[in-house]
Amino acid sequence: GGCGACTVVVDGKIAKSCLMLAASADGREILTVEGLARNGELHPIQQAFWDEYGFQCGYCLPGMLFSAQDLLDRNARPSGAEIRHALQANLCRCTG
Numbered sequence: 001g002g003c004g005a006c007t008v009v010v011d012g013k014i015a016k017s018c019l020m021l022a023a024s025a026d027g028r029e030i031l032t033v034e035g036l037a038r039n040g041e042l043h044p045i046q047q048a049f050w051d052e053y054g055f056q057c058g059y060c061l062p063g064m065l066f067s068a069q070d071l072l073d074r075n076a077r078p079s080g081a082e083i084r085h086a087l088q089a090n091l092c093r094c095t096g
Contacts, residue, residue, distance in 0.1 A: 004063030004090035008032050014066045033062040045069045056094040063090035 006017040009031040036043035042050065045065050049055055054064070064087060071078055071086035078086070 002091065003060070004067070005059055007063035007066045007090070009066055014070050033065060036065065043069075045072070056092070059094070060090050060092040064092075 001016045001019045004016065007014055008017045009015070010020070010025070011028050036046055043065075045068055049061075049065065049068075055061065067086050067090055068083075071083065075082060
């Protein structure tokens with residue numbers, strides 16, 4: 001549960017799937033990073049990462065995307081400190 005790579009959205013809240021028992025997913029709505037894009041169009045958060053060169057190896061990407069979206073859902077204009085705090089639970093293997 002320390003890297004954030006397995007982050008998904010469960011019933012509208014971010015969760016680390018590696019810490020969930022499979023049985024606890026029964027009957028719940030689960031969104032993975034593959035489900036963000038719709039009709040061949042990237043989700044706006046995916047597009048923003050793409051536009052700003054935020055895609056690297058992709059290992060940390062689900063956690064980064066979902067954590068960033070969760071922050072923006074709560075605060076449309078976060079400060080730099082708030083962004084860093086929201087993303088701190090995601091370990092990027094490319095940059096440390």
